[in-house]
Amino acid sequence: MTISPRVSVVMAVYNGARFLREAVDSILDQTLTDFEFLIVDDASTDETPVILKQLAKRDDRIVLIRNERNLGPYPSANRALDRARGEYIARLDADDIALSDRLDRQVCYLDENPEVFVVGGIEIAINSDGVSGRSGRSGLNPLPFRYLAHFTAPIVHSSATFQRISADHEPLRYSQDRLTAQDFRMYQQLLDHGEGYRLPVPVVKLREHDANISKTHRSQQAETAVTISTEALRRTCPQESEANLRALASFVIDGDLTGGMRPSEVIHTILAVEQAFETLHKPSDHDRAIIRGLTVNQILKGVAKMRHRSLIGAVGIATRLARRRPMSTSREVLAILSRRRA
Numbered sequence: 001m002t003i004s005p006r007v008s009v010v011m012a013v014y015n016g017a018r019f020l021r022e023a024v025d026s027i028l029d030q031t032l033t034d035f036e037f038l039i040v041d042d043a044s045t046d047e048t049p050v051i052l053k054q055l056a057k058r059d060d061r062i063v064l065i066r067n068e069r070n071l072g073p074y075p076s077a078n079r080a081l082d083r084a085r086g087e088y089i090a091r092l093d094a095d096d097i098a099l100s101d102r103l104d105r106q107v108c109y110l111d112e113n114p115e116v117f118v119v120g121g122i123e124i125a126i127n128s129d130g131v132s133g134r135s136g137r138s139g140l141n142p143l144p145f146r147y148l149a150h151f152t153a154p155i156v157h158s159s160a161t162f163q164r165i166s167a168d169h170e171p172l173r174y175s176q177d178r179l180t181a182q183d184f185r186m187y188q189q190l191l192d193h194g195e196g197y198r199l200p201v202p203v204v205k206l207r208e209h210d211a212n213i214s215k216t217h218r219s220q221q222a223e224t225a226v227t228i229s230t231e232a233l234r235r236t237c238p239q240e241s242e243a244n245l246r247a248l249a250s251f252v253i254d255g256d257l258t259g260g261m262r263p264s265e266v267i268h269t270i271l272a273v274e275q276a277f278e279t280l281h282k283p284s285d286h287d288r289a290i291i292r293g294l295t296v297n298q299i300l301k302g303v304a305k306m307r308h309r310s311l312i313g314a315v316g317i318a319t320r321l322a323r324r325r326p327m328s329t330s331r332e333v334l335a336i337l338s339r340r341r342a
Contacts, residue, residue, distance in 0.1 A: 008086030012076035013094035014042040038080035074174040097205040117194030118162035120155025121203030139200025167193035180221035255305025
């Protein structure tokens with residue numbers, strides 16, 4: 001009888017030869033060694049198949065799966081999930097780098113907190129040459145994590161480790177109806193079964209370059225994300241109109257004030273969502289302060305992305321937010337001043 005590994009690491013790659021060795025080695029060099037590494041080659045036409053065969057000969061924890069035709073990232077990931085045997089699933093994209101203690105930290109946290117279904121961590125951005133840039137975000141407790149998931153993915157995909165089997169004993173799978181943003185939808189599924197948490201430590205180096213799918217399919221990704229966000233907002237705040245919730249999602253994700261929605265309506269809608277969430281979940285004072293800081297950050301993200309935005313329009317939105325709810329917590333003030341993304 002074969003003993004199942006603690007973790008199944010899942011990677012899908014298409015023509016990713018340039019960064020592939022470094023990404024794979026970052027998993028093989030983990031301090032936690034009890035894992036299987038399922039890598040799906042999505043019908044690559046570059047040197048990816050050759051590199052993968054070389055790496056698999058070096059380490060028998062690698063399990064290679066090759067698609068006969070190009071399926072896309074999420075169907076490819078699902079093929080790996082179909083084969084996975086681990087208690088936990090860890091994701092890594094083929095151009096990113098896991099820090100050496102990433103799996104150890106995340107498995108320990110999940111073991112100690114069985115109510116948590118997905119855990120991530122802080123990402124360090126690097127460029128094509130591996131030079132480090134910004135360091136993303138901070139730790140996030142379960143309720144702020146759940147609140148942020150209304151608007152965006154609370155963790156980068158390459159930092160995600162989650163339970164393989166759902167609370168109703170079914171294996172979790174990515175939706176395959178769109179090419180992009182299905183990690184965002186997966187977080188909605190995971191939060192249906194348990195909590196989420198973002199570790200307050202770096203766990204991955206996130207490579208930013210022109211071939212990122214977020215850049216090559218930006219419009220499609222934004223459209224899909226708006227749909228997912230609207231669905232999440234509707235579940236928490238059903239008393240708000242569908243049009244207002246979609247307009248809020250569109251503003252936060254893409255800086256788009258759709259349908260002639262006025263800035264005052266954006267503020268009214270996001271504060272209604274915030275209030276509905278707090279009424280439903282009754283956060284502690286500490287978590288409430290973080291949630292309200294996240295509200296401010298989402299508005300700032302929308303302002304920063306506004307097309308043809310004017311200084312008057314941006315100031316108008318910020319002023320209306322300040323009038324409707326004084327920004328009295330230090331976290332909110334710092335969020336305004338720093339304009340860091342949540």
